[in-house]
Amino acid sequence: MSTQSDETTKKVPTYCYQCVAGPDLLTVKVVDGVATEVEPNFKAAEVTPSAGKVCVKAFGLLQKMYNPNRITTPMKRTNPKKGRDQDPGFVPISWDEALDTIAERLHDVQAKGPNDDSGYPRIAASFGGGGTPTYYMGTLPAFLASIGPIDFSFGSGQGVKCYHSEHLYGELWHRAFTVAPDTPNTEFILSFGYNVEASGGVCGVKRHADARARGAKRVQIEPHLSVTGACSAEWVPIKPKTDAAFMMGLLHVLLHEQRKRLDIPFLKQRTTSPYLVAPNGFYLRDPETRKPLIYDLNSKRAVPFDTPDTDPALEGTFKVSGIEIGADTDAWEHRQEKVIPAFQKLIDHVEPYTPLWAGRICDVHHKVIRRLALEFLDHAHVGETVEIEGRTLPYRPVSIALGKTVNNGWGGFVCCWARTLMACLVVALEVPGGTLGTTVRLNRPATDRALSVKPHPDGYMDYPMNPTDPENWLAKPDVRNANRTLIPLVANSPWSQALGPTHLAWMQQQEAPEHWPQATPPDLWFVYRTNPAISFWDTQQITEVMARFPFTVCFALTRDETNHFADILLPDRTDLEGLQLIRVGGTKFIEQFWDYQGFALRQPVVEAQGDARDLTWVATELASRSGVLDKYNKAINRGAAGVPLKGENYDFTLDPAETHSVEAIWDATCKAASAEITDGAEEQGLDWYKENGFRLADFPRLKWYLYTEIEDQGLRFEMPYQERLMRVGKELGRRLHEQGISWWDEQLEEYDPLPEYKNYPEVWEKALERNFDVDIRDFPFWAITARSMQYAWGSNAGIQLMREVAENVSGHGGIVINSNTVAELGLTDGDLVEIRSPLNVTRGRVEARQGIRPDTVLMIGQFEHWATPFAKDLELPSLNKLVPMLLDLTDSTGSGSDLVRVSIKRVENAR
Amino acid sequence: MSVGGNPWLQTHWDWHVALNFLTGGAGSGLLIVAVLTGMPLTAPVLLAAALIGIGLAQVSLHLGRPLRSFNVIFNPQTSWMTREAFVAGPLLLLAVIAGAFDTLVAGLPAALCAAAFIYCQARILKESKGIPVWREPHIVGLIITTGLAEGAALALLVALAVGQVEALLPAGTLLLLLVVARFISWRAYRGALDGNAPHEALNVLARAEGPFVGVGLAVPLLLLGVAATVPAAREILVVLGALSALLTGWGLKFVLITRASYNQGFAIVHTPKRGAGSGGIGSKPGW
């Protein structure tokens, strides 16, 4: 029991960051040198939004550490043949042999030059879990930074498993890499498949539980009754992939039935709604200043948008003069031409999207759509304000949240646009109670999203688009997923590669598209905390590609499906065995909104098992053996380990020529962190952090709300009309066509200034029929997936405790199918069934439930392990095996959806 | 697996425990019937003691901590298992004396102990609040009547085996009365259970009703009735009739203890409100 306090018992503070909803702080009880219990960090109860608690996954860490199936020494492959059916023949080797073998490869790369004949980096690296491996990899980023260009485009789920459209459009419109309701203040949330009770971590769960207790209403619109649907006031079982139509229906009600109730002054002053749109679809501009024009109702003339004391027209048609600037050098001069404010364009645009129209598409009664639109308005409190830390802000306690599959792939753009626009219509964007961004990963600086707000000459926020003009467009991709070539919106930050069309990198290894560089495998592939062989789509194809990679180095917890193809396995220290200091607090992913910011330490709670070495030691050794120690140390000094070691009032930089111990590196980092947080006044080192675990300073609540920055800089939200995207799309199209590339044309269509609803379910159906020569009627069900809090990320499928507790939650036992459908198919609960898509087949047991649409089946998680110990015996299905990687199902941001059509058949004699 | 909250078949008490109810009930019944019918006591009573002893012994050996079996006597205040143990000692002792000396002086109190023993067994099941088909009060009558019926059946078999022809009529008559009583007890028990046990448990009992209750009534009545009128085939008919009464009783108890013993499961009186929503109706899955 935890109440003993004799000498042999201690509680060691550390953190859990297995998923992006973290980090959360915890302590580990250690008795006689053995870790026995994970507990909340009660000392952090008052200063963290998670109340010092961790979710169920953190309790799996003990079994992860003591797992008898762990790889605890370096190993090398002895069977040169690679394939799923091949035994790799791994044999233990010394660290020296392992590191020297890798260093030799690195020397080879350095000798040949960093890029291969196709212009792609010879070295590639893949990390999993939405960037969370960064919080476990110590100084590995410093090492990678010191060995030249790395190709990060072999995704392990990025683009297909993340909030992809939200990442890109969210950052464009309100610096929101992910989007969250201001849950502590909200009254009403429309949640389109946003499964926060499974994916929102401790903060998400706690904030929403508090909101429920406060009486907030959340409506879950989703094909199955998820954990989140269960915790919502209302469940609306929508047909898969028709969310965009639902949202268009909501917009129609607001714009055509309730327009007077919108926040008209805000729309005029803080959005681009009044900007006049010229005949070619671009803004009408002032010939002198080239600024977009608005029509001033006071002076009855068109004036630049930033003219003081105007009353901009939102509706109507006006005959005015000006210039129109299109793509590249296109320009038109207009004299007394009919132009329309963007807002009027919007009104006209959504006119056909009535609730009746939407209801028929979504298989939801139109009255429900209209009622929810009205409830949204009722709860918006238009006109009310609230004071936050002395500043008065609009109070708009309504929000819309989007889940994966809703904001991924085709339709994601429409949904993100409609969601952001709904908020703008009532000023519920970036204000208390409304829809908020959390953090930035594409804009810079990453540490402060308010500082990333910079003005664009057109009056809204600037954005670091990848260039599409003839001179600067990156015609020849520099990495295998061509992110900067194809996706202007993905920008060029360290995160951008991972947000390119990551399946393109895998697909091209099989067959390169027309007029495209010959795809090459990387000479050397590093894999850390990721398992794309089961976590990406078309897992069969992925594994075939991996088998062709000449040299793969995997950091390994246990044997798994990806490291089955490795040449070298390096034992990974688990979460409770490594040393690292990270930034915490402020506003981070998902629902991590803090009133503090600072640093937290992860430390070995007991001695590492076997001969697993700290990753910082591994990185230092690799840097040293491959001759880049100087660059490596300088990278650490610059902040590659998370904290720059030199500031205005302090300097803890490491001697670049020396090899530094793990403790020395993190001691310097801790001191720099303390100094940074106290402006150089204090410099507590590693020992202090080991004892105390974390160090925090205040984070102003006002910084949750970007509206303050918009207001202070006199900017507008770029809503509703997407003139900039339209221009970028036209330019990109021209560049691609100049190269003879037409296989991206469907994606180019998406650069709509006002997105139109397409029949998205049909997009999937037709793509499957086209690519697999099937009749879609033979695959009558939609197969979807959902998040498992118990398993998601962190190799938890191989952990017995996680399996045991996950079985308590519906869906973890197999394939969830509507009970009536089960009966109609002549099946019974527990039957083994074969789920077949046009691509492949998976098996699982029937879980008959009422809480799912009759035309939909649900497979939680991404299982079907065949190499990972314990997990391979679970006999669980996986949607990943069934979903094809198709260009036809890739949207303009490079993302796709976890969605496919399937048939169900009983496996006879299998009970 | 906790999805749903449905009752599931308990596995704590398996055939080891069931055997104690089978042999203990039949043994006690035999002892009582032997004394009531005035049979020479040696054979039936020693057989009864052996049956009771075997049941108790093997259930003790299958305890989690068999070496602590003695602790079973610590709770006579409320535990029918302790009371069963309390009765078992004198019962076995008196039975052995009665068997050894064929004396009614020991036989009568042994029969009383056997009655108490069978009653204890019935109450053990009735106090198992976690198993709806056990806790139904009518189970007491059912366990007693079936134990006595099994005892009467055994008495007939013993009488035939040792040639106590004079015991056949009273024991046979008693058996006929007891299978009828057992049937009536069953009907009362089943009637009381309707709506008071999980569907799965009731389904198991429904499936058991024909082979065990129906056969357990009809076959002994028929065979013993025919035996009374057809002296030539009397012995074989009595044996078959007695065996059918015995085995159906055992089968019924075996099903009751190991196959129909679905636990209570879980239930909620209301589903909760979630935020601005309202609470809803509850659920008692599997019932």
Next chain:
Amino acid sequence: MTRYVMVADLERCVGCQTCTAACKHTNATAPGVQWRKVLDMEVGAYPDVRRAFVPVGCMHCADPPCMHVCPSTATGQRPDGLVTIDYDLCIGCTYCAVACPYQARYMIEKPNKAFAKGRMRNEFQREEPERRGVAQKCTFCVDRIDYGHANGLTPGIDPAATPACVNACIASALQFGDIEDPQSNVSQLLADHKHFRMHEELGTEPGFYYLWEDV
């Protein structure tokens, strides 16, 4: 008088099983043994379906059938309402397990072993041999409560004196405290919410309350 009870706010509970896992750590229970767990219940028919997450375990009944049937007096009841098991007295007859209408009791004979390949260091460290072959169930983390009393702490308020499941609950759905104290956290919650207890018709007077709606 004191009677410790558990209160589960069904509106808050999300079925995440963090309490389940925390209990398994704190009490080193065997694979498959869950002194605390959360049910995932579905009510109604499509499309009018509700799903509720319901924490269960030993209800620490005021009139505990498990105690009445226990032949060895291993199962007892403390003045503060906790239903206890004396592992040294228990004979492992599992009569209590069939008497409990909440399926809260387990009996495990083998040492813990989560992975087929071998036992883990933490499993050796938390051997708990006294718990083999006897009945086991949720204790309401009785030693924490006793530690709290010995050190002037309030069970349900101070983490060191509070059951692990309550400490770990990320939704603050589980609360623990003295129902006899009208000012206690649990008394206040019960006063502010409509509530029920499970299988109340069986007369066990469980010490586990479910909140389902505001008063």
